Amino acid sequence: MVAENYGKNSIIVDAMGGDHAPGEIIRGCIQASRLLDIKIILIGDEKKIRSFAIQDNLDITNLEILNASQEIEMDESPSEVVRTKRDSSIYLGTKILGEGKAGAFLSAGNTGAVMACALYNARRIEGIQRPAIAVVLPLAEKRVVLIDAGANVDVKPVYLKQFAIMGKAYAETMLSIENPAIGLINVGSEEKKGSEVVVEAYKLLKNSDLNFKGNVEGRDIFEGKVDVAVCDGFVGNILLKAIEGMANLFFTEIKNVFLSNFMTKLVTLGLKKPLSRMKRKFDYEEYGGAYLLGVDGLVIISHGSSRAKAISNAIRVAATGVSMDLVGKIRDEVKIVNKNDRGSEK
């Protein structure tokens, strides 16, 4: 298939990925198309998409539909997908991205497959060995970038340094934080604390031009001590999901407190608004998607359980990344840090 050039101001959305595909994905795209001035291309089984739209009476005239006939399962091995699923939405979508014919690619499907196809089709940014998932942690006072939130379960020290560089570019570009403070997530503040990998990463970060503030413990992340918190994808993913689980737990508890007596029941009305505002801060659906940084093209990964609202928000996230040229900023940042490096890494 030779795809047309959709231009930079366009986003390819995987219609087939996630627990609620394609229905909720289509709905999310329609919502986003009403809010954003950006071209949305829905990629996937065209017949399925069109029959779904007719059945649910969805107006998809504002969306471009691109056919991709193969389906990918959630547990399929990424390398298999790259080899055997060349007519899947993820493979084709990342291919068009890699050819520079679209501004971004978004999927709520198999994360491993997205990563493998994106790397194969769009390549890495020079100086970055592994892409990483960056998210803004849902926090109170201050916004903190967590990187890697789940792309790499096993890392080398130099990967962690590269994550820090990408996290810096992210915080500067997307959160307008000047010279962001970088922290290495660890079990103690002392330089020699932690696993072997983390101890080595500490040295690399200390010897770089980055605004490195040393180790941060789990507690410190919430106290806003740094703007970027760096860790491997194993720790990051567990941490992120624990935050989700804990937020749910808290709101259940709070509800129980409110319903514990008549007086408090009465007041629930008055608290409903501020509480739901608070709850939104911890709701991944509000954020919708996370960037897979390090690929030479903008890739956004959404939660597998995403519904229309999350997809629509993820498209907004993608559009922001496109308009701010996040990928270009990372490219520049890698060059600057590597040029000024006082480190000894190989």
Added chain:
Amino acid sequence: MVAENYGKNSIIVDAMGGDHAPGEIIRGCIQASRLLDIKIILIGDEKKIRSFAIQDNLDITNLEILNASQEIEMDESPSEVVRTKRDSSIYLGTKILGEGKAGAFLSAGNTGAVMACALYNARRIEGIQRPAIAVVLPLAEKRVVLIDAGANVDVKPVYLKQFAIMGKAYAETMLSIENPAIGLINVGSEEKKGSEVVVEAYKLLKNSDLNFKGNVEGRDIFEGKVDVAVCDGFVGNILLKAIEGMANLFFTEIKNVFLSNFMTKLVTLGLKKPLSRMKRKFDYEEYGGAYLLGVDGLVIISHGSSRAKAISNAIRVAATGVSMDLVGKIRDEVKIVNKNDRGSEK
């Protein structure tokens, strides 16, 4: 020094460890001695302890004081301590424990030093290669044992299996959970997910007699899917501290919500009690101390920032562990699991 035999119903408390030693430690011991029918031996610089008691008008007549002249710094290397600080409270305390002359040893000091001295003086339980810190996560519905909460930053697969065995003994003995469900903390539920170490550990656990439920994600821990959640000490420590940080954040936010208007301010009075009850669930001071399991003697580690209340609660934790013979139960459990093992580990 040849210490007398204090018998099983006794706890040696390190008077010199932690940010608020010895004052808050002494106070905590006095509080505990009023509540518990157990002998408390305060070990440390006797002159300092006595002058502190006089100065603050503390009645220490119910406590035994044991002199240890050397001090250990928080950043001192554990192996150095074992070699050069043989007259320190941690070294001497664990030595008496190892000689079977006391029921437990408790310290809020340098965790690495406690671990090294305990291993040197009290040895490991046969079949356990590394001791691990076990805590009961402060959760809503259900109590969950997290192991390892910070003793081992780098692990081998077989250590994780041993942590699971100790976690099982803990849940059975201390929480009265029959045949507790064990989960491996991971980034996905599928068998092949995760780091190399975790993938191998999965196999070992699957081939054991343990009630292994597979992988659990960060979210699942809070949803009470398992009774024991196993991970390395790097992940466990970050997770535990993140929970602390997040709890603080939540209560700050909740307070802001309450103070947001007059109506809600009024009601704060009615909510004070249930909220502070909720807050207590997430307060480490309520728990006071965590067991360092795997040592052939009961060792309890307290938070470095412990004050009297935390120390008193930790002594209660220690007394419970003594009366339930937690160490003996772990010894038995290791034998049972290893005997029935269908695994292939070496």
